[in-house]
Amino acid sequence: MSSKYPPEYSGSGLRAHNTYLRLRKKFGIEFEVITSSTSDYESTSYEFENVSVERIMSRNLRRINRSLARTSVSRVTNALVFNSEMRKVTRKLNSKSFDLVHTFGFSPATSAAIHHSIANQTPLIIELVNTGATPLQSIPGRARLLADQLKNRTAVVAISKALGDHSKNLGLVKNTWTRPNPVDHSVFSTISRTEHYSAKAALVPEWKDKKIVLYIAKFLDRKNHSFLIDVLTHLPEDFCLLLGGPPLRDNDLVPGLKSDELESLVTKANLFGVSDRMKLKPGFLDMAEHLKVADVFCFPASNEGMGTPLLESIAVGVPVVANANEPSFQEWIRPNENGYLSPLDPAVWAENIQAAAGISDDQRQLMSAKILEAVSVDSIDSQYFKILEALSSSAPNEELDVADVLGT
Numbered sequence: 001m002s003s004k005y006p007p008e009y010s011g012s013g014l015r016a017h018n019t020y021l022r023l024r025k026k027f028g029i030e031f032e033v034i035t036s037s038t039s040d041y042e043s044t045s046y047e048f049e050n051v052s053v054e055r056i057m058s059r060n061l062r063r064i065n066r067s068l069a070r071t072s073v074s075r076v077t078n079a080l081v082f083n084s085e086m087r088k089v090t091r092k093l094n095s096k097s098f099d100l101v102h103t104f105g106f107s108p109a110t111s112a113a114i115h116h117s118i119a120n121q122t123p124l125i126i127e128l129v130n131t132g133a134t135p136l137q138s139i140p141g142r143a144r145l146l147a148d149q150l151k152n153r154t155a156v157v158a159i160s161k162a163l164g165d166h167s168k169n170l171g172l173v174k175n176t177w178t179r180p181n182p183v184d185h186s187v188f189s190t191i192s193r194t195e196h197y198s199a200k201a202a203l204v205p206e207w208k209d210k211k212i213v214l215y216i217a218k219f220l221d222r223k224n225h226s227f228l229i230d231v232l233t234h235l236p237e238d239f240c241l242l243l244g245g246p247p248l249r250d251n252d253l254v255p256g257l258k259s260d261e262l263e264s265l266v267t268k269a270n271l272f273g274v275s276d277r278m279k280l281k282p283g284f285l286d287m288a289e290h291l292k293v294a295d296v297f298c299f300p301a302s303n304e305g306m307g308t309p310l311l312e313s314i315a316v317g318v319p320v321v322a323n324a325n326e327p328s329f330q331e332w333i334r335p336n337e338n339g340y341l342s343p344l345d346p347a348v349w350a351e352n353i354q355a356a357a358g359i360s361d362d363q364r365q366l367m368s369a370k371i372l373e374a375v376s377v378d379s380i381d382s383q384y385f386k387i388l389e390a391l392s393s394s395a396p397n398e399e400l401d402v403a404d405v406l407g408t
Contacts, residue, residue, distance in 0.1 A: 001033075001034050001035070001089075001101060001102065001103040001104070001109050001110045001112075001113040002016055002033060002034075002035045002036070002103070002104045002105055002107075002109065002110070003035070003036050003038075003104065003105030003106055003107035003109065003110055004035060004036065004037055004038060004105065004107075005017065005033055005035035005037075005048070005053055005055070006048050007048060008037055008038075008039060008040060009218055009246040009284065010105075011129075011308060012104045012105050012127070012129040012130075013035070013104065013105075015104075015181055015182075015308065016033075016102075016104045016127075017033075017048070017049070017051065018184070019182070019381070019384065020051075021049070021051070022377060022381050023381060023384060023385060023388075026381060026385070027385050029385075029388065031051070032051070032052040032053070032054075033051060033052065033053040033054070034053075034054050034055075034056060034089060034092060034093075034109050034113075035053060035054070035055050035056075035107075035109055036055070036056070036057070036085065036107035036108050036109040036110070037055055037057060038251070038252055038253070038254070039248075039249035039250070039251040039252050040055060040057070040251070041057050041059045041062040041063060041251060042055070042057060042059060043055055043056050043057045043059065043088075054092070056085060056088050056089050056092060056108075056109060057085060058081055058084040058085050058088070061077070061080055061081045061084055062081055062251075064077055065077040065078060065080070065081050066251060066253065069253050075140075078140065079140035079141050081108070082108050082111070082139065082140050083108075083139065083140065083141065084108075085107075085108035085109065085112075086108045086109075086111060086112040086115075086139065087112075089108060089109050089112035089113070089116075090112045090115075090116055093112065093113065093116045094116075098122075099123065099392045100122070100123040100124070100125070100388060100391055100392050101113045101114075101116075101117050101122055101123070101124050101125070102124075102125040102127065103124070103125070103126050103127060104127045104129055105127075105129050105130065105133075106130070106133060106137055110126075110137060111137040111138075111139055114126060114135075114137050114145070114150075115137075115139065115145070117153075117154070118145075118149050118150070121152070121153060121396045121397070122153070123153045123154070123391035123392050123394060124150075124153060124154045124155070124391070125154070125155045125156075125157060125387070125388075125391065126150070126154065126155070126156050126157070127156075127157040127159070128156065128157065128158045128159065128163040128166075128167065129159055129306075130303070131162070131163075131303040131304060131326075131328070132303070133163060133166075134166065134167075134170070135147075135150055135156045135167055135170070135172065136150070136170065147170040147171040147172055148171070150172060150175075151171075151172065151174075151175060151399045152396070152397045152398060152399055153391060153394050153396070153397075153398060153400070154175055154391075154400065155175050155176075155177060155387050155391060155400050155402060156172050156175060156176045156177070157176075157177050157179065158176060158177070158178045158179075159178075159179065159180065159181050159306040159328075160178070160180075160306045160327065160328040160331060161178055161327070161328075161331055162327040162328060163178070163306075164176055164177075164178030174399060174400065174401045174402065174403070175399060175400040175401070175402055176402065177383075177387065177402045177406070179380055179383065180306065180311065180331075180332075180374065180375045180380075181306055181308040181311060181375070182375055182376065182377040182379075182380040182381070183308075183311050183312055183315045183371065183372060183375045183376065183377065184377045185315070185372050185376055185377070185378075187288050188288055188291070188312045188315040188316050188372075189315065189316060189368065189372065190316060190317045190364065190365050190368040190369075191291070191292050191316050191317055191318070193361065195292055196292060196293070199289070199292035199293045200212065200293045203289070203290070203292075203293050204240075204242070204279070204293055207240050207293075209238075210238050210239065210240045210277075211238055211239045211240070211295040211296070211357050212239075212240050212241075212242055212293050212294055212295050212296075213228070213231075213232075213235075213239060213240065213241045213242070213294070213295070213296050213297075213298055213353060214242050214244075214290060214291065214293070214294035214296070214297050214298070214318075215228055215241075215242070215243055215244070215245075215297065215298045215299070215300070216243075216244045216245050216285050216287060216290060216309060217245045217299075217301060217309070218245050218246050218247075218248070218256070219245055219246070219247045219248060219256050219257040219262065219282070220248070220254055220255065220256040221254075221255040221256050221257075222255075222301060222302050222303050223245070223256075223300075223301045224300040224301055224302065224323075224344075225243050225245075225257075225265065226265060226268060227300045227344060227346070227349075228241055228243065228298055228300060228349075229241070229265065229268050229269050229272060229274065229278065230272075230346040231298075231346045231349040231350050231353065232269075232272075232274045232277060232278060233272050233273075233274055233346070234346050234347050234349075234350030235350045235353060235354070236354070237277070239277070239353070239354075239357075240277045240278070240279070241274075241277060241278045241279070242278075242279050242281065242290070242293070242294075243265065243278065243279070243280050243281070244280070244281035244282070244283070244285045244290065245282070245283075245285065246282065246283060246284055247259040247261070247262060247282050259282060262280055262282055265278075265280060266278075266280065287309060287312055288312070288316070291312065291313060291316045291318050292316075294313070294318045295318070295357045296318065296319055296320070296321060296339075296353050296356045296357050297309065297310070297313035297318050297319070297320045297321075298320070298321050298322070298349070298353070299320060299321070299322040299323065299329065300322070300323050300344060300349070301323060301326070302323060302325070302326065303326075304323075304326050304328055304329070306328045307322070307326075307328065307329065310322060310329065310332060310333075311332065311371060311375055314332070314338045314339070314367050314368065314371040315368055315371050315372050315375075316368060317361075317364035317365060317367060317368040318364070319338055319339040319340075319356035319357075319359050319364070319367070320333060320338065320339035320340075320356070321339055321340050321341075321342055321349060321352045321353050321356055322339065322340075322341055322342070323341075323342070323343075323344060324341035324342050324343050325343065325344070329341060332371075336355075336359075337363065337366075337367060338359075338367035338370075338371070339352075339356050340352035340355060340356055383406050386405050386406055387400075387402065387405055387406070390405045
């Protein structure tokens with residue numbers, strides 16, 4: 001159960017998809033997906049890479065809610081959408097047979113799954129993927145969910161220490177598993193200098209002799225793409241900036257840039273005199289391929305549950321400069337070793353980008369080896385399977401002890 005799922009852009013949805021593809025291949029786990037959406041209002045069933053997906057929406061209510069966004073009645077229309085879609089999802093769950101539910105994110109679909117699992121004592125995994133996320137997904141207009149209701153036959157998966165601590169502070173101590181997002185070492189591993197220069201010549205030939213600063217993220221305001229144009233004005237002429245990611249779609253209600261609004265970044269670069277050193281690549285980009293051209297990866301985002309691209313960058317030996325105010329970034333960035341943490345000051349960022357670009361090849365290989373040891377898909381998939389087995393075989397009213405299951 002996911003708040004969004006591919007082909008709609010969703011970091012957590014894509015990680016869920018890839019995780020379960022691996023679990024199916026390794027352990028024979030069969031799965032299907034029910035999802036909500038923030039941009040596609042049509043209910044539909046489809047296949048994505050041999051996975052059955054059903055998107056359940058209330059189209060007319062969503063359209064009304066969108067038209068009334070940021071008005072005094074939006075709380076009412078939000079609640080109407082939420083309850084309508086939850087009822088539809090619950091009916092769908094009642095028609096199916098399954099051993100376990102795994103939720104990613106927060107939406108009517110995930111909330112319906114959590115409440116359905118509690119009512120039916122179905123084994124449940126709740127994955128916390130965004131800053132401020134909580135396992136207590138209460139329903140508008142209904143009684144609040146209590147932590148004690150999530151102790152039996154339930155595991156909470158937190159992708160950062162801050163999220164894990166929040167869950168434990170609610171009283172969900174034994175059944176909370178804090179783990180990083182896994183990195184697939186078959187895709188993300190150390191890039192040689194030869195590969196790096198060849199990739200530059202192929203992907204951005206006009207910059208093959210330049211140092212490339214890369215940032216790929218959806219063009220949400222909180223991802224802070226525009227900030228890096230300010231930073232570029234403080235960098236030497238041999239540094240260039242490649243900004244990529246999907247623009248917002250028409251139905252997205254979160255602040256950010258749609259396709260026809262990306263020109264504002266070009267206008268800003270022109271105004272600051274750095275447009276010849278900046279490129280925009282809107283759309284879904286292959287992270288692994290683009291990291292091959294990067295000398296430094298930047299992550300100036302705010303409110304990040306855990307930035308997987310940060311881990312992927314370190315895994316290929318590309319140092320990262322990231323927002324110092326984000327607890328999830330603080331967990332992984334080691335100054336002078338794999339990058340730098342910086343306050344959102346353009347001049348400071350420029351200094352740290354130059355320092356990061358100067359990290360030696362030997363140190364880049366070392367940072368890659370260390371991060372892959374800590375976050376490899378093999379290790380995390382094995383732990384997932386242990387939790388799935390323990391939950392599916394648990395008795396009603398049995399509380400899961402993650403440490404006991406994982407032997408930690």
